[in-house]
Every structure is written in C-alpha cells, then in structure tokens.
Amino acid sequence: MAQLIDDDPRIIEFDVRTDEMLVNMGPQHPSTHGVLRLVLRTDGEIVSEVEPHIGYLHRCAEKIGENLTARQWIPYTDRMDYLAAMNMNLGWSLAVEKLMQYQVSERARHLRVLIAEMGRIASHLVGMGAYGLDLGTFSPFLYAFREREKILDLFEEACGARLTYSYITVGGLTADLPPGWLRKCEEFLDQFEPVIQEYHSLLTTNAIFVKRTAAIGVMSPELAIEYGCSGPVLRGSGVDQDMRRDGESIYTAMYDGYAFEVAVMKNGHYPRDHAYPPVPTDAVLGDCWHRFFVRMLEVVQSMDLVRQAIDRYSACKGPLGEPVKLTEKIPAGDAYLETECPKGQMGFYLVSDGSAIPWRVRARSSSFSNLAVTHELCRGCLIADVPAIVGSLDIVMGEIDR
Amino acid sequence: MRGPGFLEQLEQALPGAVSGSRLDALDPWIEVAPERLVDVCRWLREKSEVRFDALECITAIDWFEPDPKKAAKVTWQPHTELVYHLWSTASRVSIVLKVKLPRWKGDVPGQLPEVGSVSGVWRGANWHEREVYDLSGVMFTGHPDLRRILCPEDWEGYPLRKDYEQPIEYHGIRGR
Numbered sequence: 001m002a003q004l005i006d007d008d009p010r011i012i013e014f015d016v017r018t019d020e021m022l023v024n025m026g027p028q029h030p031s032t033h034g035v036l037r038l039v040l041r042t043d044g045e046i047v048s049e050v051e052p053h054i055g056y057l058h059r060c061a062e063k064i065g066e067n068l069t070a071r072q073w074i075p076y077t078d079r080m081d082y083l084a085a086m087n088m089n090l091g092w093s094l095a096v097e098k099l100m101q102y103q104v105s106e107r108a109r110h111l112r113v114l115i116a117e118m119g120r121i122a123s124h125l126v127g128m129g130a131y132g133l134d135l136g137t138f139s140p141f142l143y144a145f146r147e148r149e150k151i152l153d154l155f156e157e158a159c160g161a162r163l164t165y166s167y168i169t170v171g172g173l174t175a176d177l178p179p180g181w182l183r184k185c186e187e188f189l190d191q192f193e194p195v196i197q198e199y200h201s202l203l204t205t206n207a208i209f210v211k212r213t214a215a216i217g218v219m220s221p222e223l224a225i226e227y228g229c230s231g232p233v234l235r236g237s238g239v240d241q242d243m244r245r246d247g248e249s250i251y252t253a254m255y256d257g258y259a260f261e262v263a264v265m266k267n268g269h270y271p272r273d274h275a276y277p278p279v280p281t282d283a284v285l286g287d288c289w290h291r292f293f294v295r296m297l298e299v300v301q302s303m304d305l306v307r308q309a310i311d312r313y314s315a316c317k318g319p320l321g322e323p324v325k326l327t328e329k330i331p332a333g334d335a336y337l338e339t340e341c342p343k344g345q346m347g348f349y350l351v352s353d354g355s356a357i358p359w360r361v362r363a364r365s366s367s368f369s370n371l372a373v374t375h376e377l378c379r380g381c382l383i384a385d386v387p388a389i390v391g392s393l394d395i396v397m398g399e400i401d402r
Numbered sequence: 403m404r405g406p407g408f409l410e411q412l413e414q415a416l417p418g419a420v421s422g423s424r425l426d427a428l429d430p431w432i433e434v435a436p437e438r439l440v441d442v443c444r445w446l447r448e449k450s451e452v453r454f455d456a457l458e459c460i461t462a463i464d465w466f467e468p469d470p471k472k473a474a475k476v477t478w479q480p481h482t483e484l485v486y487h488l489w490s491t492a493s494r495v496s497i498v499l500k501v502k503l504p505r506w507k508g509d510v511p512g513q514l515p516e517v518g519s520v521s522g523v524w525r526g527a528n529w530h531e532r533e534v535y536d537l538s539g540v541m542f543t544g545h546p547d548l549r550r551i552l553c554p555e556d557w558e559g560y561p562l563r564k565d566y567e568q569p570i571e572y573h574g575i576r577g578r
Contacts, residue, residue, distance in 0.1 A: 054551065054552065055550075055551060055552040055553060055554070058552040058553065060537070060561050060562070062537075062562060063561055063562055063566075098428065099428065225455050225456050225491050226455065226456070226524050226525050226526055227524075227525060227526035228456050228457055228458055228524070228526040229526075239491060241491055241494075246494045333427075333428065334428070334429070334485075335428050335429060336429050336459070336487055336496075336498070338458065345458070347458055347459055347487065349459065349461055349485070349487070351463055359463070360461070360463045360464075362459065362461045364458055364459035364487070368529065368533075369526055369529075372526055372528065372529040373526075401552060402552075
C-alpha cells in the first residue's frame with residue numbers, strides 16, 4: 001500500500017465522522033458500464049459497503065437455449081459479451097464440438113485464432129478507452145475507438161455484421177475470408193503497432209492516471225481465486241493462468257504451435273519488459289493499474305498471435321469445411337468448456353438428451369464472478385475510487401445478466 | 403488425479419459421501435450425497451492432494467418432462483440435479499460434482515429442495531447460489547444472503563424449471 005500521508009483525503013475524512021448515508025449509483029450512471037446499480041453505504045467520502053444490484057438486462061438466455069438447436073443459439077451468445085461477440089461464438093461452438101467430438105479443419109482452426117485475437121484487441125480497446133472515461137479523461141476513448149472502427153470494418157467485410165457477428169459457428173465458420181482481407185488486416189496491424197505508444201503516453205504513464213489507479217482496489221491472488229475471478233483481473237493479481245495455455249485440449253489445440261507468453265508479472269517482471277513503460281513505483285501488484293496494464297500487454301500479445309495466424313492460415317491450402325447442419329443432433333451427455341475471452345474465462349455447459357435441442361444450456365460468465373468481488377475491493381475506499389475499481393474489472397452487463 | 407487413487411482417498415476421508423462416479427467421462431464427475439456436499443467441498447479445497455481452490459460454476463438441471471406423452475418414454479425419475487464445476491489453479495485440473503435433489507422437498511409442490519451452502523468454502527459461491535435459487539428454485543441452507551439476484555425480488559416462480567409458466571402480467575406490464 002502507498003504510504004498514507006497527513007494530507008491524504010482518507011486521513012482527513014476519517015477525522016470528520018458524519019452520519020452514514022446510502023447513495024444510489026446507477027443503473028443509468030455513465031461510469032457503471034451499462035445498467036449496473038451500486039448501492040453505497042458512505043460515511044462522508046468513505047465507502048463502507050458496496051452492494052451491486054444486477055439483472056436489469058436479464059432475458060434468460062439459458063431458457064431460450066432450451067428451445068433452440070445448438071447452432072440457433074449462436075446469435076444469443078453474440079449478445080452476451082457484445083464487445084467480444086466473436087469470442088463468445090467461439091466458446092459456445094467449442095463446447096458443442098466437445099460434446100459432439102467434432103474436429104474442425106486445420107484452415108478453420110487458424111482462421112478462428114485470427115478472428116478471436118482480433119476480437120480480443122477490439123474488446124481491450126473499449127475496455128481501455130472506457131476506463132479513461134471512468135476516470136474523467138475523454139481523449140483516450142476517441143483514440144481507442146478510432147482503431148476499433150478499423151477492426152469492425154474488417155469484421156464487417158468478413159461476415160457482414162459490425163457487432164453481433166455469429167461468424168464462428170459449430171463446425172467451423174459461416175464463410176471464408178473475402179479476397180484481399182489478409183492484406184488489409186496486415187495493413188491495419190502495421191498501422192496499429194506504433195499507436196500503442198500513444199495509449200501508453202495518454203494513460204499508462206500519465207501522472208494523473210497513475211495516481212488514480214496505483215494502489216487502489218488491491219486484490220490478493222487468494223481473494224481473486226476464491227471468487228473465481230479470471231482473465232486480466234486474475235492475472236493482474238499475479239496469478240499465472242491463461243486458458244489458451246492451461247485449458248482443455250480441445251481449446252489449447254487451437255493454439256498449438258503458436259508462440260505467446262502469458263501476460264502476467266513473474267519475479268517482478270512482465271514478459272518482454274523492455275518494450276513497455278516501466279511499472280510506476282506506487283503501483284502494487286493486484287491494483288487497478290496492473291489490471292489495466294495486463295490488458296495493454298494482451299493487445300500486443302494478440303497482435304503477435306494475429307500475425308502468426310495470418311502466416312499459418314495462408315500457408316494452409318486445405319478446405320475450410322462446412323458448419324454442421326442447423327438441426328444436427330447432439331449425442332446424449334454433458335460437456336463443460338471454458339475459453340479465455342477478453343473479459344476472463346467464459347464457460348459454456350451443455351446437457352443433451354440426444355436430440356437437436358439441448359436439454360439445458362448454461363453460460364458461466366466471467367464478468368459475473370469478477371463483479372462479485374467488488375464489495376471486497378471497495379470496502380474503505382473513497383467514493384471517487386468506486387468507478388476506478390469497477391472500471392478496472394472491465395465488466396459487460398450483457399454477459400452478467402444474460 | 404483422474405486416476406482411481408483420488409476417489410479412494412476421498413472415500414477414506416469421508417466414508418459414504420460418494421454415491422457414484424465416472425472418471426472416464428468427458429468431464430470426470432463424482433456424485434455426492436446432498437447432506438455431505440459441504441464436507442466434500444471443504445475436503446476438496448483444503449485437504450485433498452489437488453487443491454480445488456476455485457469454484458467456477460453452479461448449474462441446476464431440472465429433470466422433468468411436462469408433456470405426459472414424452473414423460474412416459476423417459477428413463478429417469480423427475481429430479482433436480484446440481485452440478486458444481488471446480489478448478490485447481492495450481493494443478494490446472496477440473497472436477498465436476500453432481501448432487502441429486504428431489505424437485506420439491508418431501509414432494510410437496512412449492513417446498514424448495516434444500517442443500518447445504520458452499521459459500522463458506524468459497525466466498526465466490528455466494529452469487530452463484532443466489533442465481534440458482536433465483537432461476538431454478540433450490541434452497542441453500544446456511545447461505546448468508548439468499549435473495550433473488552437476476553429477477554426482481556417480487557418475481558414469482560423459477561424460470562429455469564421445465565414446468566415454469568410465464569406470468570400474464572407483472573406490475574401492469576403484459577407478459578404474454
């Protein structure tokens with residue numbers, strides 16, 4: 001923890017005790033990322049308790065899934081984490097393929113890596129830009145969306161949609177890439193690479209940003225694990241876990257032969273430390289700054305993976321393969337699969353009675369678990385730190401409420 | 403850990419707690435007696451060789467066929483099944499726990515089936531159990547704050563049960 005000095009607002013506030021007050025934040029508050037409602041119990045500026053209220057976007061997608069075939073449910077997964085719909089499609093497709101024991105073609109495998117990692121970049125850009133907004137700086141948001149637009153343009157060219165793609169589907173992908181797409185994608189990467197330095201100067205090393213995030217909302221690795229946190233939230237606490245490397249073989253096989261290092265601090269260093277700005281001295285492992293920084297590192301990591309995927313995909317001359325029939329029967333049994341989505345580990349569970357329509361579908365949302373930890377992180381912080389902490393968890397309500 | 407040694411250790415530590423298992427399934431699972439669930443979870447988290455330190459997901463499956471024609475053909479008895487997906491961060495393995503409960507406690511419609519809460523074992527279970535209570539209607543005894551989480555607090559019924567009927571009207575909003 002950073003040293004508390006006498007003029008620290010927390011010290012001053014503790015001296016002037018007033019009556020406790022219940023403050024309602026949201027569900028239409030701009031910094032609550034959608035329709036999240038937080039009820040704060042405050043004493044002056046100090047928050048003694050935070051209680052998240054969720055469910056404003058609930059539409060019982062799991063019940064809908066019990067009335068559709070597995071492939072028909074793909075568009076509903078789009079609307080869970082709508083900022084990384086490609087990764088949601090992939091998670092559900094792989095879970096169904098796991099139960100069907102279906103293997104996609106080599107070419108489809110590389111194309112899936114390519115698309116999923118592009119989706120990760122797009123999602124982290126929103127996470128980064130919106131986090132700037134939460135902390136009161138508007139420009140990084142515009143810088144982030146400028147680049148995200150280009151990714152959406154590429155996605156639109158590939159599948160026709162800009163947000164809810166349904167591109168990756170059970171048995172492969174709905175279409176192959178149009179001619180010239182790879183060249184455009186490479187052009188984007190070449191143009192995007194130097195831009196990351198701009199983000200670092202706008203946010204990562206910005207003195208005000210560091211003051212707002214360093215040593216705020218520190219989460220111990222034990223706490224993160226106990227709450228089932230995952231993704232950048234878990235890795236920001238120094239836990240070395242990434243489903244792309246540690247997950248089940250049907251998922252890790254996708255990344256076979258790809259070189260990447262999990263973005264986590266090990267022995268006081270992040271992988272390839274030299275290329276990035278140094279960790280500020282105030283920052284503590286597990287605080288908001290580290291969670292943010294892990295996302296920035298993953299943007300670069302995903303860029304690397306996209307480049308590798310482009311090479312492999314274009315070297316692969318085999319057929320892409322056709323997706324399974326819409327009414328394909330699924331063998332009886334159950335299967336659970338977690339994939340590494342930008343927000344964390346997204347799990348899909350499928351129970352089948354042997355017909356085409358699943359008996360039960362279940363979506364384990366990463367943001368749901370990540371948000372559940374808020375009340376632990378916010379205990380004793382200042383009101384102004386609440387958006388900083390919630391923003392650093394990078395939640396999406398569509399996925400929490402399902 | 404997926405070998406038979408693991409099961410024997412569990413059987414030795416908590417005799418009679420395991421009522422079935424399939425370690426060669428797609429996701430290896432063990433079936434646990436409902437009254438021993440909390441003990442088994444505590445053992446898996448604190449005592450077993452592989453420490454299952456993370457609870458990933460709790461799912462309730464309603465095994466009930468509302469259509470009498472189809473119900474005559476099914477091979478199972480109506481029941482509610484709870485499925486717990488556990489994960490070990492250090493060993494990077496998972497295990498699935500299954501618990502069979504009656505659909506209603508004592509077969510009295512409206513009386514929710516009960517099972518011990520594991521929120522004392524993993525604090526993260528708190529919200530997951532609230533969700534299962536909310537959508538599938540399972541009572542977790544010993545839960546610190548068992549309220550609806552996704553549906554409004556005055557919502558009636560448990561939407562993920564197979565015999566759920568959507569309300570016609572809710573506070574003046576037409577449902578169907």
